[in-house]
Amino acid sequence: MEASAIREILKVASSPGVISLAGGLPAAESFPLAIMQDLMARVVEKHGAKALQYDASEGFGPLREALVPHLAARGVAVDPSGLVVFSGSQGVLDAIGKVLISPGDVVAVEAPTYLGALQAFNPYEPRYAEIATDDHGLLPDSLDAVLTREPVKFVYLVPTFQNPTGRTLPLARRLAVAEILRRHGTLLVEDDPYSDLRYTGERVPPIQSFAPENVAYMSTLSKTFAPGLRVGFCVAPAPLLRWLVVARQGVDLHTSTLGQALAAEYLVGGHLERQLPKILALYRPRREAILAALSRHLPAGFRWTQPEGGMFVWVEGPAGLDAVRVNERALAAGVAFVPGRYFFVDEEQGAATLRLNFTAADPETLDQAVEVIAAALIAELAAGGK
Ligand SMILES: Cc1ncc(COP(=O)(O)O)c(C=O)c1O
Structure with a gap:
């Protein structure tokens, strides 16, 4: 490190x-400071001591339930058993690194890419293959060439309002990426913290919606509720999701129950x-x-x-x-x-x-x-x- x-x-x-x-x-x-006291009161009233207790590593039940319609409205179809709550999407990135990367494994990334992902992956000693980009994000032909040339363990992308460039991958390229992933049988880690923060233009569906079997999708409430609560979540194919849960148990057991309960109330109460x-x-x-x-x-x-x-x-x-x-x-x-x-x-x-x-x-x-x-x-x- x-x-x-x-x-x-x-x-x-x-x-x-x-x-x-x-x-x-x-x-x-x-931040919704004005409603926090009410949210807290609702959490105590509804969940009592449960909100202060240890809980399942997969996530607080009411939050997992509340995330289903939240994700569906954003194009990600899943039931509560297909998603896990993590301590921020950063927690997902670390678990992905821990489960998937052995020293020397190849991870394909955009250039530039999110620094925090590199920091999460680096301790597991991957080698990186760079995918070429232009003003609209990654070039599908370059992804195809990298996957043909290298034994890529997974691809990591931030397709919407990317950190650091702010670029968004257009729909046609998302469809092309989904087709390439399926053809090569490769996993994409799709990091999507920003898509709710759209100021102009039309929403574009996540790549996950075009190739759910090939994508581990993650998002967060850090940008639309409060990053201090550390509530992120991941939707992934079942075998991978199982190992991500095992990996996180040795780190934090689970995300703060109180933070998750507040997040559940924020969603269920229509506050978001x-x-x-x-x-x-x-x-x-x-x-x-x-x-x-x-x-x-x-x-x-x-x-x-x-x-x-x-x-x-x-x-x-x-x-x-x-x-x-x-x-x-x-x-x-x-x-x-x-x-x-x-x-x-x-x-x-x-x-x-x-x-x-x-x-x-x-x-x-x-x-x-x-x-x-x-x-x-x-x-x-x-x-x-x-
Ligand atoms: C692309 C990207 N992924 C993940 C994160 C981490 O977010 P959090 O752990 O707060 O959910 C950020 C935060 O800035 C980010 O920009």
């Missing part, structure tokens, strides 16, 4: 006086349906603000994604730019972001890239922050890396 450079960046980014576009945090204003429009109304202007600020402040030679949802915009600068040095310059002026290199297996590929979060700051602050980052970029380009 390696200490992560990004942890250090996030520590500095959370210092007082720093505007942070570095984290992937929901805005504090997005009422809260989600408020969260979208909070984030939508922030997305527009950061895209407008990038157009206003960034010099020629830069391009960036136009995410329809999620939390991140991805900026690509000219070859030779070192975003780590840009981050140091921006930090000296009170603004933090994450250099994109950490999201690549081969970090050099991402040297000139930046990941900017747009959900944690208000529109005016985002404009100021982008102005500071633009000044840092211009200064770094002028210095030529010196």
Whole structure:
């Protein structure tokens, strides 16, 4: 295991006086604080001591029941026995690594990919095969070629509002990926924390809905309820799901019963349906603000994604730019972001890239922050890396 450079960046980014576009945090204003006392009272009334007791590793029964219609509305057909609750989707990623990866096994990933997945898998010592991407996410032909060339244990993708790029794989490519998975008999780990955070455009079904036998699908309530509760969940073919439960027993036995009971009440009481429009109304202007600020402040030679949802915009600068040095310059002026290199297996590929979060700051602050980052970029380009 390696200490992560990004942890250090996030520590500095959370210092007082720093505007942070570095984290992937929901805005504090997005949390349903006003209903928490009621939710808690309902949990105590309905479940009493059961909500404070040890519980099944598979998850709290009422939450598993409540997740069935939640998932069905998002295109994932499952009954309670086909899903397991984990301590965040991060808990699923760790269990996947533990169960599936032996040293030297090949895991196929997008470049760039979610850093937290690499951190979860790395202790099990995989080798990574990279799948080529363009502005719309992974290229199905590249996936086909990787699966033909390499003995891939599983493919890991974030197809919707990807962390870090914000890109979404279009429907036609999802169908192509499903066909390729079936043809090669390969497992996909589909990580889907962001699809509820859509500000514009049409919802796209998860790849799981086109190839349920080939997909371990995971999502979370971290972005639409509260990450502090650590409630994530996984839908997977039965033999794999069984081993994921065994793997997690040695880690945490089960996810906090109280957190799961609160999550169940949040879903059953219709609170998510009422809260989600408020969260979208909070984030939508922030997305527009950061895209407008990038157009206003960034010099020629830069391009960036136009995410329809999620939390991140991805900026690509000219070859030779070192975003780590840009981050140091921006930090000296009170603004933090994450250099994109950490999201690549081969970090050099991402040297000139930046990941900017747009959900944690208000529109005016985002404009100021982008102005500071633009000044840092211009200064770094002028210095030529010196
Ligand atoms: C792609 C992706 N997967 C998983 C996670 C982990 O989420 P959690 O463990 O809070 O469910 C995140 C959090 O930012 C993420 O961006």
